Amino acid sequence: MGRTIFALFDDFPTAQRVAGALELEGYQHDGISVLIPDPRGEFIQAPHGADTTGARAAALSFSPMTIPGVGPVAAAGPLAKILSDANGAPGGLVGSLTRLGFADPDARHFYECVRRGECIVAVEAADNRVRNGEEAMRRLGARAVDVTPSIVGGEGRAAKAPARDPSRDRVTVPVVEEQLQVGKRQVNRGGVRINTQVVEEPVKENVRLREERVRVERRPVSREATEADLADFKEGSIEIHETTEEPVITKRRRVVEEIVIGRESRERTETISETVRKTQVHVEPLAFGGGNTDSHDLRGIHESSPRRGERFEQYEPAYRYGSALAGDERYRKAEWSDVEPHAQRAWEEQNAGTWEQFKDAVRGAWERVSGR
Secondary structure, three states, X not given: OOEEEEEEEOOHHHHHHHHHHHHHOOOOHHHEEXXXXXXXXXXXXXXXXXXXXXXXXXXXXXXXXXXXXXXXXXXXXXXXXXXXXXXXXOOHHHHHHHHHOOOHHHHHHHHHHHHOOOEEEEEEEOHHHHHHHHHHHHHOOOOEEEEEEOOEOOOOOEOOOOOOOHHHOOOOOOOOEOOOOOOOOOOOOOOOOOOOOOOOOOOOOOOOOOEEOOOOOOOOOOOOOOXXXXXOOOOOOOOOOOEEOOOOOOOOOOOOOOOOOOOOOOOOOOOOOOOOOEOOOOOOOOOOOOOOOOHHHHHHHHHOOOOOXXXXXXXXXXXXXXXXXXXXXXXXXXXXXXXXXXXXXHHHHHOOOOHHXXXXXXXXXXXXXXXX
16 A cells, blocks of 8 residues: 655755655655745746756646645645645644644644745655655655655545554654774884995195115225234125115004984874764754644743743743643643653653753643643
8 A cells, every 4th residue: 555755854955856866766756745835936936857956856846825824835746635625624734744644743843844944755655665765765864754654545646544553653863973083103204314435535644754875985094904804804795785764555444433323212192182073962842732832922931930030942942842741632631740750751861861950841831731
């Protein structure tokens, strides 16, 4: 029989690109619905199918209508016919979505988002493609995804929604957080290069040299020959050599200096400044009781409370949560002592550790809206 996947997107260009992307993934054009706020009627008149970003956009045929509480809208696909047929029915958009199979809180959430300018994209999917369709919607940037029984009958008419599958009453919002990891690596910071070469350098030294020369001197004498003289009276020869000193150059190699090259290590502490990102999820409970608890009503609750001297915006989520509890069928006739444990558990799941700060504001709004 199939099911219908609903999703919320920020604006019309995004919704149009999503519709085109769904067609490319094999979903039928006739099974794609789009609902967008259109107070100036610009989306009814604008040519569709063109896309200025380069992504494929679906060519959708929009019809104008007015939804109570939202104002003028443009709608295309099976959802346009369903809303047109239900125009004037009790409950407005919330009632229509509830009759299609939305849980009441989800229907009110979609209504509030459309009222603030967001768009609804819905697509018909066979049972075996529902999970892929949900993943595709989230991958394309959906802010919320909900699944109902198929809103289209076998002949293309709006079908009456059977009972809702409770297993689809959950929306998973991933909370992503970046964590800083600081490592270290070695980098080359430069250094020294040692080159050696042999160069010639002129050197001058003074050296004292000695030389001997033979000098022959003849002296006339007249005396008697002595025994020593007679001993030398024989033939022979005497050689006396002249000597001189000349410089002798020798070179010796001596180590006169050493260059010691080494590396020294030291450690330093460096503070790394960086930014990391993480997902912050702010849960804003939506008002029950016919959807008529607006910011003006909540301000009235604030002004009449002991917290009137503090900023209203700080307590607004608590007031909305309390008014939502007052409109919940499970707690409408219950006493606060029975409501508080359930309310605290649900509040702490999204706002851990803040119940004691805001519980009086939640209770005050619950009592005001429920008339206790």
